Amino acid sequence: MDLIASLEGIVGERVSTTAEVLDKHSRDFAYHAPKRPDAVVFPKSADEVRGVLRFADENGIPVVPFGEGSSLEGSVVPIRGGMSLDLSLMDEVLEIRPDDFIARVQPGVAHGKLNGALREYGLHFPVDPGWDASLGGMCGTNASGTNAVRYGVMRDQVLGLTVVLADGSFMGTGSLAMKSSAGYNLTSLFVGSEGTLGVFTEIVVRLYPIPEKTVAARAVFPSVEAAGRAAIAVIRTGMQIGRVELVDERTIKAVNIFKGTRYIEEPTLFLEFSGNEAGVESDVEKAREAANLEGCRAFDFEEDEAGIEKLWEARHEAALAIVTASPGKLVMSTDV
Numbered sequence: 001m002d003l004i005a006s007l008e009g010i011v012g013e014r015v016s017t018t019a020e021v022l023d024k025h026s027r028d029f030a031y032h033a034p035k036r037p038d039a040v041v042f043p044k045s046a047d048e049v050r051g052v053l054r055f056a057d058e059n060g061i062p063v064v065p066f067g068e069g070s071s072l073e074g075s076v077v078p079i080r081g082g083m084s085l086d087l088s089l090m091d092e093v094l095e096i097r098p099d100d101f102i103a104r105v106q107p108g109v110a111h112g113k114l115n116g117a118l119r120e121y122g123l124h125f126p127v128d129p130g131w132d133a134s135l136g137g138m139c140g141t142n143a144s145g146t147n148a149v150r151y152g153v154m155r156d157q158v159l160g161l162t163v164v165l166a167d168g169s170f171m172g173t174g175s176l177a178m179k180s181s182a183g184y185n186l187t188s189l190f191v192g193s194e195g196t197l198g199v200f201t202e203i204v205v206r207l208y209p210i211p212e213k214t215v216a217a218r219a220v221f222p223s224v225e226a227a228g229r230a231a232i233a234v235i236r237t238g239m240q241i242g243r244v245e246l247v248d249e250r251t252i253k254a255v256n257i258f259k260g261t262r263y264i265e266e267p268t269l270f271l272e273f274s275g276n277e278a279g280v281e282s283d284v285e286k287a288r289e290a291a292n293l294e295g296c297r298a299f300d301f302e303e304d305e306a307g308i309e310k311l312w313e314a315r316h317e318a319a320l321a322i323v324t325a326s327p328g329k330l331v332m333s334t335d336v
Contacts, residue, residue, distance in 0.1 A: 003061075007041055007083075010051040014042040014089070025084035030072040037064065037084040044089045046164065046201035053199065054168030056083060063166075065195040067107065067137025070129075075141065075194035085199060087136050093117045094202065101207045102159060102176060107136025107200045114205075123207040126151040136200045142192030146243040146270070146312065149235070151208065155191045162202035163190055176204060211274035214242070215284055216308040217301035219269045219291045224248055226294040227267040233290040234271065239283040243272035243312075264298060270312060 007015045016022075017039050026034035043049045056063045062082030069076050078084055091108035098121040105114060112132045114125050128145040129138060137143075139161070144153040151157070160174030173186040190197055221227040224246070231244050246269055253265045269291070273283045288299050302311045 003039060006055060007039060007052065010055060011041055011043055011048050014044070016040045016042070024069065025066055025086065026077065028069055028071050028074060028076050030074065032074040032077050035077050035079050035081070037078040038081045040066075040084045040086055042086050042089050046090075046162065046170070049085070049087075049090075049164045049199050049201055050168045050170065052083070052085060053164050053166060057167045063199075065107075065136070065140065065199050067134035067140070068110070068131065070131040070133050071137060071141050073141060073194065087134065087199070090136075090201065091134075096121065096123075096207075097176075098123060098207075100176070101178070102204055103207055104202060104204050105135050107134060107139070107203060109135050111135065111138065118207060119210070122210050124210050125157070125205060126208055127154050127157055135203050135205070139191050139200055139203055140194050146245050146272070149244045150240075150242050150274075155188050157205050158187055158191050158203060159206055160204035161187055161190055161200055163198035163200055165198045171198065174204065178206065211242070213277045213280045213303075214272060214274045214308060215280050215301055215303050216243075216311045217269075217271045217273070217284065217287065217299060218311055219271065219287075219296050220264050220298040221267045221269065221291075222295050222297065224267045227269050230291045230294040230296065231269055233293070234287050237283075237286055237290070239286060240273065240275040240279060241271065241283070241287075242274040243270065245270040266297065272308070272312075 004015055004017065021040050022036040025040050026036040041052055043052060053063060062078060062080045064076060064078040064084050066076050066084045066086045087108045089108060090106040092106045093109055093114060094104040094106060096103045096117065103114065110132045114135065118124055126147045127138060127143055128147050129143040130145055133143065138154050139158060142154045159176065163171045163173065165171055173190060219230065221230065227246055231246060234241060234244065248267050249265050252263050252268055255261060256263055256265065271287060273280045284301060291299055302308050
């Protein structure tokens with residue numbers, strides 16, 4: 001069997017065995033040992049995905065779905081070789097239904113691209129893994145990120161899927177309805193399965209209005225315990241907290257090494273408040289009071305978009321900084 005010739009019969013010339021492409025698809029962003037696939041395939045349609053999986057099933061060839069490769073779980077590493085199925089060319093926003101607060105997308109659509117398309121409707125997709133990940137990869141890993149405290153994780157946002165199973169057959173799960181209790185919850189079964197149950201070719205996600213005002217804050221504490229108590233106090237008030245992230249001193253140190261920043265190397269809470277202007281201002285003051293009761297040593301906040309992005313950069317870079325600057329050490333960056 002000529003593997004490359006057979007695959008080119010399905011997807012044309014969109015098959016690669018060059019060293020650079022194989023290396024990219026041999027690893028993720030964590031410390032897992034790389035393993036090259038035998039070939040990387042770039043389908044453009046659900047029918048091509050179906051053809052590739054059917055061919056692989058008939059010939060006993062392992063297949064590993066690949067999005068942006070930014071995960072940390074090792075799920076994109078093809079430990080048995082075979083094919084890496086790169087879905088980056090399936091990157092269309094198929095439909096936006098602003099009145100229904102839903103969108104249909106292909107798996108290669110990046111988080112940033114979807115939110116760019118939603119902006120004109122005053123909507124956004126809130127799951128933010130800290131990297132411009134693909135929606136397919138986010139579904140596969142049940143991505144969470146810093147907005148989880150308010151909006152939940154990826155599994156809470158996916159209403160339906162079109163999936164190609166290992167034998168090349170199609171399966172549809174869920175619906176376009178916001179609420180449905182009929183039948184098995186197969187959508188939640190597939191979300192988080194990390195490519196082991198099938199390949200997503202279409203995803204239906206729920207959308208949310210963009211808040212009127214957003215403020216991000218960074219609070220520094222003398223201990224992780226004090227930061228944790230402050231986080232609980234903030235959440236208990238019932239305020240419209242958008243994000244709460246606890247980062248310990250070792251992680252802050254790793255970020256400083258990796259990014260050349262000078263953040264105070266002590267346990268830090270990253271917070272974000274969103275809603276109407278009056279409500280947000282009140283929430284920020286309540287959070288400051290709660291932080292001060294736990295010995296907060298610094299409380300900085302940003303209101304403009306650029307400042308908010310810069311403040312959150314430390315958290316978003318934390319995982320990569322940990323792998324790069326502090327391999328093997330116990331560090332923590334966690335959604336509260």
